[in-house]
Amino acid sequence: MIDPPSTAAARRGRPRSAAVDEAVIEAVLRLIAEGSTLAELTMEGIAREAGVGKATVYRRWPGKEALLLDVLATVDGEIPEEVPGASFRDDLIRAVEWIRRRGLAKRDSAIMRSMITEAQASTELWKRYHETVIATRRTALADLLKRGMADGHIRPELGSDVELLVDFVTGPMLIRTTLHPGADLPDDLPERLADLLLEGMRPRDCPF
Numbered sequence: 001m002i003d004p005p006s007t008a009a010a011r012r013g014r015p016r017s018a019a020v021d022e023a024v025i026e027a028v029l030r031l032i033a034e035g036s037t038l039a040e041l042t043m044e045g046i047a048r049e050a051g052v053g054k055a056t057v058y059r060r061w062p063g064k065e066a067l068l069l070d071v072l073a074t075v076d077g078e079i080p081e082e083v084p085g086a087s088f089r090d091d092l093i094r095a096v097e098w099i100r101r102r103g104l105a106k107r108d109s110a111i112m113r114s115m116i117t118e119a120q121a122s123t124e125l126w127k128r129y130h131e132t133v134i135a136t137r138r139t140a141l142a143d144l145l146k147r148g149m150a151d152g153h154i155r156p157e158l159g160s161d162v163e164l165l166v167d168f169v170t171g172p173m174l175i176r177t178t179l180h181p182g183a184d185l186p187d188d189l190p191e192r193l194a195d196l197l198l199e200g201m202r203p204r205d206c207p208f
Contacts, residue, residue: 016060021070024050024057028071033111038068038118038125065125072119073133075112077102088153089194095141096173096190096197103177104185141166154201169197 027050031041043064047054061067077098106112119125142162148154158165172193176183 020050020052020056021060023052024060024067025071025074026050028067029075029111032114038115038122041068043067065128068119068125069128069132072115072129075109075115076133077105088148088151089198091144092148092169092197093190093194095144095169096193099170099173099177100185100190103173106177107181138163138166138170141169145169148201152203153198155203158201165201168200172196 024046027046028041031046031049032038041064043057043061044054046064046067047057050057057067061070106116119129142165145154145162145165146159149156149159154165173190176185176189
């Protein structure tokens with residue numbers, strides 16, 4: 001699960017209420033669905049829409065940017081819980097399947113499309129989104145690939161540039177979901193793609 005920057009930091013005082021956090025995030029999503037842009041949103045307006053005090057919102061998020069990062073993480077979806085499958089191939093399929101499902105959700109969700117598009121227009125917000133949310137997801141995939149390497153499923157020389165290896169795994173599905181928005185995303189695509197990736201990464205004398 002993703003811990004956005006505002007929720008990852010240790011806080012003093014009473015524990016945060018998950019219900020209040022959810023109410024505030026849902027208020028942002030409602031305002032966007034009703035036509036508000038990210039630039040038009042204010043902490044005061046968000047608090048009013050959520051039915052809480054402005055101080056309550058500020059106790060949770062120091063400013064609008066931190067709140068929007070949490071909202072982006074919410075609409076973008078959580079990383080699947082890290083439960084090892086029966087094989088490295090199963091784990092790789094699940095990682096690719098998450099990208100496929102995210103692509104399907106983005107196509108189906110007008111709010112997600114609006115949030116991502118507007119965030120891209122804000123240089124600082126988009127930068128922080130990549131430094132936190134995207135970086136967390138890339139780290140999770142990098143850890144999976146390192147485990148695969150340690151277990152002999154990936155040629156060890158590929159470990160000299162793990163970031164490139166992450167790009168190699170994520171690239172094909174990201175291209176299918178973002179650069180070709182009308183492309184088919186069948187249920188068996190992650191399995192077929194995982195087999196192609198494994199063929200390129202595995203030691204020549206090692207089965208999946």
